[in-house]
Amino acid sequence: MKKFSILLSLIALSGLLLAACAGTPAAATELPTTAPAALPTEAPTAEPTALPTEAPTAEPTATPTEMPAAEPVTLTLWTVSNYTAGFKAIIPGFEQEYGVKVILEEKNFGDTVTQLQSAGPIGQGPDLDVVQGDATGTLVAGGLLSPIDLGDKAADYIPGAIRGATVNGKLYGVPVEVSNVALFWNTDILQKAPTTWDEFEQTCKDVIAAGTQYCLLLQEGDAFGFFPVETSFGGYAFGFNPDGTYNPNDLGVDSYGSLQAAKWLDKMVKAGYIIAGTTWETAPTLFADGKAAMYITGSWNLPSFKAAGTPYAIAPIPSGVQPAAPFMGVWGISINAFSKNQALAQAFLTEYWSTEAVQLEFFDALHIPIGYLPALAKITDPDILGMSAAGTYANPTPTISAMSQYWSPVINAVTFIMDQKMDPEQAFKEAASQIRTLIAESK
């Protein structure tokens, strides 16, 4: 068993390297050489303009406008399964309008990133790839993505989502879905959602007194769900540079605001308003069954609440000293750096994807929070409106490499507080020191 697993990992490793080594010739053909093959054939066609004496012919418009292309042009798009239905809905429109066939390939979650890393350099990758915003930084550092020039259309997307996919001033992903966590509340148990943490405490007091077991569901160690609470107390993950990018040297885990939030969590756990030990498996069920008044979670749980017929509504996470700013989870379409159809892939994004009609068609197929503002303005779905209201102050998840050291220590710190294993301030200070150690080592 041991040998087998080692062997497997070795094969996987060697396969990866093999794949990575193998790309040279494919890449070489992409070099924009100074010898265009078209040159000689162009010589005669240049003449007409040089001969002004020739009478203008009436013919040009009469020639068939559609010359069959030498070889059929295709675009390959890799998507994760969540979005397949949406792309299936919009692709025929593109094929019809532009006469370019689009091959849609569905990949498992995570594979659009890992397979691009192995298949991209050997020329086996797609032209367009749907990837999670968090992975953009890594893929750009690996030289696997091409910058995208959206021009004026960049302003049509949620600014944070564009900012999150921008590395060194260049855009590498066009938003597909922009989601964030929000406060889901049970409309049978509560009259209205609390808007501040003071209101929240009062609500919880009443709710528990009335016999509801869980006031607020926060999953065990759910640092992602706890993050908006941190920000509402003035805490942050990484500070910003003046140009709006994240500063890896300014870690906010042990900032005053974050420590205040940690103390708040400790207080809520002690009061019984938040109960430790609920997981991603149990929390949705507890909320769906009406055993909890509130739940900090994201749109991914919507289907199960709808299926269970839970009376729910979506509200922003309560404010502390400032409004809560959850992390924005962005999925976007990126262009493979080794694609042979760079401009075509780009045209798909600027001319087709970034249009209201297409975005609405995509939305109708999936009902997910999209990132295209003109289309969002037309959407009346209360869930989507609730989600985007909760995400008003949302910031993109940092793509800086330091971020990859962030989660595990903070998850532990939140767990320690929920389990009452450590003093809250101590827990967050320790997490901060761990993150600094890990960042220093990864350099």
Added chain:
Amino acid sequence: MKSKISKVGGPKRPSTSPLGFLAGYTLKLIGLAILDAIALWFLSQLYKDQVWFMFIVIGVITIGINLVFLVEKLYPFQWLAPGLALMILLVVYPVFFTIYTAFTNYSTSNLLTKSQVITALQSEQYISADGPAFSWTAFRSPEGAFAIWFISSDGKGYLGMPGQLLEQPLPGQGNLGALDENGVPLSLTGYTRLTKAQTVKHLTELTALQFGTKPGIITIASISKAAQYQQKYTYLPEQDQLLDNETGIVFTPVNGNFTSPDGTSLNPGFQVGVGLKNFIKLSNTAALRGPVLLVFSWTIGFALFSVLFSFALGLFLSVTFQNSLLPSVLIKAIRSVLLLPYAIPFFLSVLIWRGLFNQTIGVINRIFEALFHFSPLWFNDPGWAKAAIIIINVWLMFPYMMLITTGSLQSIPADLYEAAEVDGASSWQRFWKITLPLLLVSVGPLLVFSFAGTFNNFGLIFLYNRGGPPVPNTPTPIGHTDILISYVYNLAFGTSNADYGYASTITIVIFIIVAIMTIAQFKYTKVWEEV
């Protein structure tokens, strides 16, 4: 054994009819030809992709197989050749490859080869501050040639033919039609004006065209933009340096990244040997200064208890069934059912167990609650979490133990038991003095392997609770149920940037640890063999 075969068989095979021999020989040749054809195709691909390491390995294996099957003297090796070839390909090659990778910086940010990186960087372009930028419209001749009408940012129109200087003809004259409201000629003799939708289809061809002559070559970048692009970087092969044409900064390769004198490095990086860097990194990591002893002792405890308990349970079941008076059909049926845990994909089992152990709504805790008014924290309490993991692993492993002990029990001679019975030994004594020692002779090595396998059972730990609950007050994150391999996994793959070089280094170190323990155990089990 080899020599025996060659003596008996020798160069001359066991006698067959000449016709049969001929048919066999032809078949052999056809088989070899097919194998060689596949190998040659594979080799040509590897040659094309310049994967020399693999090229040599496949090449040597192919030549070896041909020699073995064609040279009569090597006849005995025919039986070994397939096994040897597969061993080299699937065991020896990956082992050497891992060792090699451990000395490189291969990671997600250093995926590409140096030549790929140079190609990628050389294809980067920039628009010089004073260079013109254009919007454009394409015209296409029936033969498939293109002409482009460029409009500069100050509104002037130019006609561009691939490879020629831009012209500024007067609209409505010659073969150029009048301009429309966007400043684009309505027609061009011999060409058809393409709509935007028609242009999209030809974008890939269009972006390959160059207009104007050096150094002011204009290329099309996107459907809306064309400009005088300049090559951003030029590689200087003699100096092995990269020149930034825009700023004049020279980048030198340092540890797999082109780096400027002020320390800025260009992405992407490339693969390069880094010597002992990964090993030094591993020995210096703060993670090793933490309570690694805690992780190490739990790893051993986890492996030891899992093997011990599952062996005990498996043995108990097989002994029970062996001495059972039940009809054999029933026993067979029960045995088959008991083998089920072994047959179910193990990650499914772990996820189901996760549900059973769930602290709030799990079946197990509901029973505990009803019987003892107490809910063990199977995930949040270190002791209970460890207990849960061992319970799951015993459940996963006992069918295997039952399987191997059932077979071994049957091989113990019955007369030993008869003799013991005559001597008046109790059944308890018989078990301890005869069954167990004789069983361990045959099963001992398998137990050692099970131990080593459990030692590295990453999947169970990761799927159950990701090594949690966390240990407070550590320099880097550590979980109470983290075993060595899940702990170091976080070092190399825990972040979004997977570091294969570092992972290989860790693999080697863990291999050494496991090897030492396995050898020690084998030395110890030899004592039993002499019983």
